[in-house]
Amino acid sequence: GARWGQVVEAAVEHGLAPLNGTAPSVGAVGYTLGGGLGILGREFGYAADHVRSVDVVTGDGVLRHVTRDSDPELFWGLLGGGAQLGVVTELEIGLVPVARLYGGALTFDGRAVDPAAVLRGYEEWTRTLPDTVTSSLAALVYPELPHLPPQLRGSYLVLIRVAFTGSEAEGERLVAPLREIGPTVSDTLREMPYAESPSIHGDPDFPHAFYGDNAVLSTLDVDAAGDILDLTGPSATAMHILQLNHLGGALARPAENAVPYREAGWLLRLLSPLDGADVEAHRKVHAEAFGLVAPQTLGRSLNFVFGGSDRPQGLYDPETRKRLAGLKATYDPANLFRHNHSVE
């Protein structure tokens, strides 16, 4: 049940870091079983790639200590196959020697700077990057809600989030083209100890309900992504958070686990808050948005499906799915773990 915040706290004492994601509140095990796309992903790969052993009570009721050598097929399927083979009681993971980084977020006012121009500038910038830079773009319109700070109510923000393990001077040089895209309302790019890295994304640390889905893309069609910005921006009738993660680098390296679609260049995610929202309306917007990138879509990423378990298609490529079904038949023949996108 350890959450990433606890693991990071323990690791930084040794000048090390795990391959955690953006939010300290996320569970290390659930995240890693789904692959785990972290803030240093392009440099070090998925969290699943750094697991050394898994202690698991499989669906047949047996406690097993699983390593690459002891049971290569089960080890392969547990990592990236999602939480469908058993209950994990312990994970041994490798850490990486990262004690500090250069990172933060550039925030543009989507009503003052053309969001499509930010998107184009960002996509062009990613073509020039070393694997030591991991970044993403987010766009969202805050609703007019009284509990939000006045400056956020109704605002349209486009953010570029960056993490770079090189020096501060090199980081400043690398992000210079981003700063030329246009004036920002906030620029938090700076040198920081790894323990402060959650500030890059500033994810809320309280539970919140979303309908969320995604598309893993071979390449990014910037025009189509611009149309999705229009669809989910100020003209939308409900709030949607659009996110684009730049993949590649070490995320594309083959590994002995079930994380699919390594060849992908981009991940497109949509998160739509559920508080009192019309889910059918959300589904329609998502269908239209993901339809626009259908030609580049390889599949969907397990960790970023929220409330969408009625659509299991595309979570694994056919070969991965077949291997997982074989493991399911051996280790959980009664399909005890069937609520987690299980492969029957």
Ligand SMILES: Cc1cc2nc3c(=O)[nH]c(=O)nc-3n(C[C@H](O)[C@H](O)[C@H](O)COP(=O)(O)OP(=O)(O)OC[C@H]3O[C@@H](n4cnc5c(N)ncnc54)[C@H](O)[C@@H]3O)c2cc1C
């Ligand atoms: C704010 C936020 C930020 C996020 N950022 C990222 C990110 O940067 N990168 C990324 O890849 N994902 C990210 N995610 C997605 C996250 O990885 C998934 O939601 C993941 O499933 C969370 O796991 P959990 O254990 O916290 O949640 P839970 O809902 O408790 O668990 C998720 C699934 O795993 C199962 N599970 C949990 N623990 C175990 C265990 N010990 N053994 C077997 N099954 C188990 C649960 O039954 C459940 O089906 C984020 C999610 C949120 C809410």
